[in-house]
Amino acid sequence: MWKTILRRFLVMIPQLFILSLIVFIMAKQMPGDPFTGLITPETDANRIAELREEAGLNDPIVVQYYNWISGVVQGDLGKSYTYKRSVSSIIGERAYNTFLLSLLSAILVYLIAIPLGVLAGRYQNSFLDKSIVLYSFLSYAIPTFVLSLIFLFLFGYQFEWFPTSGTVDVSLEPGTMDYYWSKFYHILLPSITFALLGTTSIIQYLRTEIIDASGQDYVKTARSKGIPMRKVYSRHIFRNSLLPIAAFFGFTITGLLGGSIFIETVFGYPGMGQLFVQSIQSRDYSVITALVMLFGFLTLLGSLLSDIIMSIVDPRIRID
C-alpha cells in the first residue's frame, strides 16, 4: 500500500507541473497587472513603469515562469502584490477560516443528507420520499448566491439573529470562551446555507443505493435468518449503500480547504474562496497561481484518499 501511495505522489509531480504552466500563462494573459489598480489621474507614469520593472513584469514570460517556479520548488510561493506579505502566510490564515466554515458545513451536509437519503430509499414512492426528492432537486436548482442573499437579508438584517459578516466579534479577547462561541456564531448561518444546498448528490446516491441494495439477494438471506427489519437495514442495506458515499469522502476531506466562493463573498467571510476572487480582481498573480496549485494538489490528494478509504471500507478492493 505504501508503495502505491508513493507512486501516486510521484505521478502528481508532472500533473502539477502541467497545471502550473497553464495557470501561469492564463493568469498572465489577463488584461492589466497588479499595478493597474493603483493608477489614478495623479499617478506618475514613470513610477508605475519603475514598479513594473522592479517586480520583473517586463521580463519575458519564460523568465518570469522560471523565477516563480524555482521559488515554488524551494517552498517559496512568493509575495502578494496586494498585501506585501508572503503568500503562504496569507493563505495560512484564510485556510484556517475556511477550514472551520467547511468543517461545520460538511458535518451539517452529512447530518441532513444521510437520514433523508435513507428515509427516501426505505419508503420509496411514499409522500415522504417525494418531498425529499423535491427538496433535493430544489436545492440543486437554487443558485448558492441567491439563497445566501435571501438568508442574509432575512436572518441577518431583518430578524438580526446572525452576524452579517466577518469571522469573529473584534471586541472579544482571543482565547476566551466567548471568542470561540463568537467564531462559531459567525460561521453558523453560512454553514447552514451551504449545507442546505449541498445535500443533493448524497441524498440521491444514498436513496438509489438503498433501493438497489434492498433488492439484493444478501438482503433476502438476512431476512431469511429472521432478524428484525430494523437490523436488516442497519447491518446489511445501510452499510452497503454507504460505499459510493465513501468513495467521495476523500474529496470532502480535501475540499474542506477549498472554500466556497459564493458563500464567503456574500457573507463577507475572509476565507479561501473570497481570497481567490479578490486575488483575481487585483491581478495578484502569485496568490492566484498558489491557490490554483493548492486546489489542484487537494483534488489529486482527494482522489488518492478516496481510494484508500474505499480499500478500508470495502474488503473486495485492495491497494497493492
Next chain:
Amino acid sequence: MSGANELLEIKNLSTSFRIKDDFFPAVDDVSLTLKKNEILAIVGESGCGKSTLATSIVGLHNPNNTKVTGEINYKGKNLVTMTDEQFNNVRGADIGFIFQDPLSALNPLMKIEQQIEESLIYHTKLAKAERQARVLQLLEQVGIPNPPRVAQQFPHQLSGGMRQRVMIAIALACKPPIIIADEPTTALDVTIQAQILDLLKELQAETESGIILITHDLGVVAEVADRVAVMYAGQVIEEAPVVELFRNPKHPYTRSLLNSIPQMNSEGDKLNVIHGIVPSLKNLPRTGCRFSPRIPWIDRATHEDNPTLHEVAPDHFVRCTCWKTFHFEDEGGSVQ
C-alpha cells in the same frame, strides 16, 4: 396424510403478483405436506412458480405487490397470517433457507463468522464465545477445511462451492427442523453440485430435518429426493414417491420432462423437447388442463373441465385425466 411425522402442511396456498391493478396467481391452490426426515423435491420449468412457493413459505414477499392466501401450518400456527415480527421468530429458527447463488446471497462486507453468527444472536441465548464456537463447529460440519481461517474471511475470498457450504451453514445455524433449498446447485459446476448434494443428504440424515428442495434438475431429484411434486403453471400436477415417479410417471408433463432428458446411449438422435412455452402469468388459462395447449394432438375430451388431483396409486397423485390416453406425438396411437 396427517400424523406425528408431519412437519409442515401447506393447504390451498396461492401467491398472486400484482400486474397493474390485477393480481395473478403464480402459485395456484397448492397443497403439500413435508414430513420429518424426508427430502421433498419440487420440480418444474422456469416460471412454474416453484421459487415463488419457496419464498412464500418463509414470507419473504413484498407485501405491496404480492398477495398470499391459504394456509401454511407449522406447529399448529398458520404462517400466512403472521405479522412480520412474528414470522421473524420462525425464519432462521425453525426454517432455514438456502439460496441459489451463493455469491450474491452473502453480504460482501461481512466476515463469514458474522454472517453465520447473526441468526444465533436473535434466536439463541448463546454468549459471544459460544456463538463463535458454534460457527466453527458449523463450518466443520459443512466440510470446510480450516474453519478458524475461513470464519475470518470475506465471501469474495471463497470459491463457489465453499460459499454454498457457508450458505448451508447459515441455514443450519439454529438447527431448524425445516430447510428450504432453492436451486442450491444451479449456480455451481457439476463436480461441486454432486458434493453439495451429498452434503445436504448427509446433514439431513444427521439432523433428521425435513428439506424442501426446489430444482429443475431431474438428475438432482433422482439422486436425493424421497418424494417429488411436479409443478406446472403454478399448480402441482403430479406428486409421488421418487421411485414411483421415475418408474411410473403418469401426467403428460412429467412424462414429457423425463422424455426430454438427454440420454447417454442415444447419441445422434434428436433431443426430445416439449412444444410451446410456459404460458405467462397474464395469459394463463384459468380453467381446464393447463398443459393441454402444449399437447394439441391429444383429444380435448380427455381433459377434465376442472382438473383435480387423483390418487392413482398409493401416495401417487395426478392432476387431470388426460394421462390415461396420453401418447407422444410421434408415437401415433395410444400406448396405454
